[in-house]
Amino acid sequence: xxxxxxxxxxxxxxxxxxxxxxxxxxxxxxxxxxxxxxxxxxxxxxxxxxxxxxxxxxxxxxxxxxxxxxxxxxxxxxxx
Amino acid sequence: xxxxxxxxxxxxxxxxxxxxxxxxxxxxxxxxxxxxxxxxxxxxxxxxxxxxxxxxxxxxxxxxxxxxxxxxxxxxxxxx
Numbered sequence: 001x002x003x004x005x006x007x008x009x010x011x012x013x014x015x016x017x018x019x020x021x022x023x024x025x026x027x028x029x030x031x032x033x034x035x036x037x038x039x040x041x042x043x044x045x046x047x048x049x050x051x052x053x054x055x056x057x058x059x060x061x062x063x064x065x066x067x068x069x070x071x072x073x074x075x076x077x078x079x080x
Numbered sequence: 081x082x083x084x085x086x087x088x089x090x091x092x093x094x095x096x097x098x099x100x101x102x103x104x105x106x107x108x109x110x111x112x113x114x115x116x117x118x119x120x121x122x123x124x125x126x127x128x129x130x131x132x133x134x135x136x137x138x139x140x141x142x143x144x145x146x147x148x149x150x151x152x153x154x155x156x157x158x159x160x
Contacts, residue, residue: 001115007122022123022146031142035081036126042087043102046116062111066102 002051004059008068008075009040043067051079082131084139088148088155089120123147131159 010016019038026034047059060077068075090096099118106114127139140157148155 009122009124019123025146026142029142029145031138031146033128034125034142035128036124038124040122040124042089042120042122043099044089044116044118044120045114048113048115058111062106062109062114065109066105066111 001049002047003080004045004047004051004056004077005080006043006045006059006063006067006075006077007040008043008063008073009038011072011074014072040073041067081129082127083160084125084127084131084136084157085160086123086125086139086143086147086155086157087120088123088143088153089118091152091154094152120153121147 016038019036022037022039023034026037043063045059047055049055051059056077056079063075063077064070096118099116102117102119103114106117123143125139127135129135131139136157136159143155143157144150
């Protein structure tokens with residue numbers, strides 16, 4: 001059993017209104033010195049058995065199909 | 081300038097219908113050997129200056145106020 005974590009973030013060139021809203025809230029609440037916030041998603045998958053390179057490639061395929069939209073999002077997989 | 085990453089996940093005892101929907105989709109699409117999926121959020125903050133312990137504590141306060149709901153969510157901060 002392994003835990004695979006997938007981090008999904010909007011590509012840098014895509015506007016992130018949620019992040020901008022959070023940045024505005026930080027300002028209003030008096031938290032200073034924060035120049036940018038971006039919001040993304042984090043997935044934790046419990047995967048049976050060993051995660052070798054072939055299995056990781058399969059999971060990358062899964063992430064690109066189900067978890068992320070590769071047109072506007074970048075994602076990263078790692079085994080934890 | 082430092083990047084602080086905040087990972088927010090539902091507490092283990094809180095049901096995660098989004099994760100369950102993804103698990104169902106994996107099954108239907110023929111991705112096998114995945115026994116659980118949980119969905120959370122990831123925030124990337126660009127913070128001015130050095131992040132020392134006091135500053136990190138301030139950011140932890142920010143995360144607990146603006147980014148996470150500590151009643152149902154756990155969160156972790158790290159400097160990247």
